[in-house]
Amino acid sequence: MTDESTKTGASAISAEAMLQRFLLISRAVAGQLDFQSLIQKVSEEVGFFLPHDHIDVCILTGERDMHVAYEARLHTGWGEAPEPVPVSFSPIRSILRGEEEFILTADAQLDERFHFDGAFSDPIFDARLRSRLHVPLQVEGKVIGALSYSCHARGIYEDSHVTIAQYVADLLSSYIHALNQGERARKAAIRQAEIHAHAEGLRAGALRLTEALEQERQRIGMDLHDQTLADLTRLNHELRRLRQSPKIPGEALNSLTDRLEGCLQELRSIIEDARPSVLKLFGFEEGIEALLERAIASQARPITVKFSDETDGTGNSLQETLQIALFRITQEAVNNAIKHADASRISVCLSQADGYLCLSITDNGLGLVSDDTDHLGGIENMRTRATLISAEFSIEPAEKSSGTCVRVMMPVTNLTKCPITEPERNNAYLDS
Ligand SMILES: Nc1ncnc2c1ncn2[C@@H]1O[C@H](COP(=O)(O)OP(=O)(O)OP(=O)(O)O)[C@@H](O)[C@H]1O
Ligand SMILES: [Mg+2]
Incomplete structure (x- = not known):
């Protein structure tokens, strides 16, 4: 488009025409919401006093050590780079680093300032750019980027163009800065939302896994109850009947009956363990009380147990998966206290x-010894259960006694965000 004959002496333009143009530029860019549309508008409006075949706005990013470019009229490798490029590779790095006030060249292809080791200057040749003019964009004395004009012809720009280019840059700087800040805030918000969604996904997945595990335990408990326990009970009745028969000496069967009774007892407690029916029947609070009473019932030495709820019944309103996890953790911690601590309270x-x-x-028992907590037994299970419900777990010396304190801390925000369980989902569907 441009050659020596179309060269416009910017100094020939009247001050009034210039002012009119600046107003037009302001109006044109004010409605633009992204850099691409902005540079497009600038290109349309500045051609009057800054002829160009290519124009780009370069914006510093990161720690002001990277940059991205948006271009109009011609599209080159500068604008098409998929990621921000280090400032050190930019042919105009001296402007971006605030080392020069402008760069004016009659022929960029021959100008050695643009061609150093690693310089990203291919587009100068690919797009056949020769005359080039670069000015910085500055906000509060800091360079935030640069505006560049280029023509295919040689020697288009002169000193008067530099002054106008700087006016235009000053006019646009604050606007570009605001757009840049807005863009950063938008990206940060998207990143934040993604992180949040990821964490939520993991949490929901963990809860579903806990539910699945618990359901499997319940299924095994029911199978044991309905099948094995029923078979053994029948066998026991049969044995009792045989023992009363005059033909078989009762004493011969006594020990067998006793062993079978023992097995039945054992099996009942396995089933009860797999299926905390107390929770279903009585809810969390009474379930815990029943657990405590049962745990000390068969102990030879007296143990005082106490359950205090300082939350006004929050436990009962927790989703079942959370109740079960907390119930099981309590069960293991209480068992440990009885088994290892010789506790009286x-x-x-x-x-x-x-x-x-x-x-x-x-x-209030003996307390932990240093490497106790490295075990892969019940403590690890408690920790895993806590992790699965996104809670923090700790086992530490008790504050007011020689004993041990197991603590599970669950963010209250998690309590209201439990995934909908199948029955709830079905009801929701029926309700709709
Ligand atoms: N309340 C406690 N007081 C004193 N020591 C404890 C207490 N809880 C746990 N320990 C110690 O920590 C160790 C690890 O406990 P953990 O529950 O992991 O395993 P365990 O009770 O030995 O076996 P499992 O739970 O698999 O039946 C215990 O062997 C015990 O030495
Ligand atoms: Mg244990």
């Missing part, structure tokens, strides 16, 4: 503070 407390629902199981 065990207290379970449910409380809520600082955005957390906290369940603690404290005993």
Whole structure:
């Protein structure tokens, strides 16, 4: 488009015409919401006093050590780079680093300033650019980018163009800065939303897994109950009947009957373990109380147990998956206190503070020895159960006694975000 004959002496333009143009530029860019449309508009409006075959706006990103370019009229490798490019490779790095106030060249293909080791200057040749003019975009004394004009012809720009280019750059700088900040905020919000969605996905997945595991335990419990326990009970009745028969000496069967009774007892407790029916029948609070009473019932030495709920019944309103996880953790912690600590007092407390629902199981026993918590047994299970419901788990020396305190802390925000379970989902469907 341009050659020596179309060269416009910018100094020939009247001050009034210039002012009119600047107003037009302001109006044109004010409605643009992204850099691409902005540079397009600038190109349309500045051709009057800054002829060009290619124009680009270059924006610093990251720690101001990278840059991206948006171009109009011609599209080159500068604007098509998929990722931000280091400033150190930019042919106009001296402008972007604030080392020069402008660069004016009659022929960029021959100008050595653009051609150094690693310079991203191929587009100069690919797009046949010769005359080039570059000015910085500045906000509060800091360079935020650059505006560049180029023509195919040689020697188009002169000093008067530099002044106008700087006016245009100053006019656009604040606007470009605001657009850049807006863009950063938008990207940060998207990133934040993605992280949140990812964490939510993991949490929901973990809860579904806990539900599945718990359902499987319940199924095994029911199978044992309906099949095995029923078979054994029948066998037991049969044995009792045989023992009363005059033909078989009762004493011969006594030990067999006793062993069978033992097996039945054992099996009943396995089933009860797999299926915390107390939770279903009585809810969380009474379920925990029943658990405590049962745990100490067969102990030779007296153990005082206490359950305190400082939350006004939050436990009962928790989703079933959470109730089961907390119930099982309590069960293991209480068993440990009885088995290892020689405790005379065990207290379970449910409380809520600082955005957390906290369940603690404290005993006044012997306390942990240093490497106890490395075990892969019940403690690890408690930790896993807590992780699966997105809760924090700790086992530490108790504050007010020589004993141990197991603590599970669940963010209150998680309590309301449980995934809909199948029955609930079905009801929701029926309700709609
Ligand atoms: N309340 C406690 N007081 C004192 N020591 C404890 C207490 N809880 C756990 N420990 C110690 O930590 C160890 C690890 O406990 P963990 O529950 O992981 O395994 P376990 O009870 O030995 O076996 P499992 O739970 O698999 O039946 C225990 O062997 C015990 O030494
Ligand atoms: Mg244990």
